[in-house]
Amino acid sequence: MKRSLKPIDLTLAGMFVALMAIGANITNIAPFMVVGGVPITLQTFFAVLAGLVLGSRVGSIAMVVYALVGLVGVPVFSEFSGGVSIILAPTFGFILSFILVAFFTGKIVEKYKSVPAFIIAALIGLAINYFVGTNWMYFAYKFWFAVPKAIPxxxxxxxxxxxxxxxxxxxxxxxxxxxxxxxxxxxKGQFKNLKKAV
Structure with a gap:
């Protein structure tokens, strides 16, 4: 039987929802993070970190909440966008992928605690992000954006x-x-006790 979420779980999940919103728009806040015309967004970084730090359950819950907050219209997605219409955007697959990223990275480090395991888990999370996001983008352009001579x-x-x-x-x-x-x-210490508290 799954344990109920503790106040510390909810607090940390909320913190990562906020970090995802900041990461999506970091170049608006810090324009110097555009290098060679490429924006250094931090969404994938925070999604990976959510799984590694919060674990598969709380980490994926945080990513679900982030997606839902954006879908109801709060401008937490890139370029301060939000709303249900984002589902049809070519980049929505990356938003969906964050849930899987947090879940699978969390699963790995729940079992293995070494430095290599954390790094491998993070890279697997990145691979999931790219696989889901890129395929969604491709099919979006091919089927509902009707790009002339659909991109290879x-x-x-x-x-x-x-x-x-x-x-x-x-x-x-x-x-x-x-x-x-x-x-x-x-x-360690007080944090561990908080996680165990009823």
């Missing part, structure tokens, strides 16, 4: 090669940061 599948993946290096670096950083937090904060 390999072109859709070619577009993703531009942000890939920074996402790999950020995912590795997420793995290292989460492991550090696990060793120094999450499994």
């Amino acid at each position: 599948y390999k072109v859709a993946w070619g577009w993703m090669m531009v942000p890939l290096p920074k996402d790999i670096i950020l995912s590795v950083c997420a793995g290292l940061l989460a492991h550090r937090l696990e060793r120094t904060v999450l499994s």
Whole structure:
């Protein structure tokens, strides 16, 4: 039987919802984070971190809440957008992928606690993000955006090669940061007691 969510779970989930909103629009807040014309958004970083830090259950719940908050109209998606119409956007697949990213990264580190495991989990999360998001984008352009002479599948993946290096670096950083937090904060003292509290 699943344990009920504790106040600390709800607090941390809410914190990651806020971090996702900030990560989606970080270049509006910090324009210097556009490098070579490529915006260094932090959504994937925070989705990976949510799974690594909160675990599969609470991490994926946080991502579900983030998606729902945006779908009801709160401007938490990129370019301060929101609303149900975003479902038809080519990038909506990436938003959906964040739920799976948090779930699977969390599952891995719930079982394995080494530094390599955290990094591998983060990179698997990134792969899930790219797979779901890129395929949604491709089918969006092919079927309901009716782009003339629909883009080849390999072109859709070619577009993703531009942000890939920074996402790999950020995912590795997420793995290292989460492991550090696990060793120094999450499994120690008062925080651990809060997680166990009824």
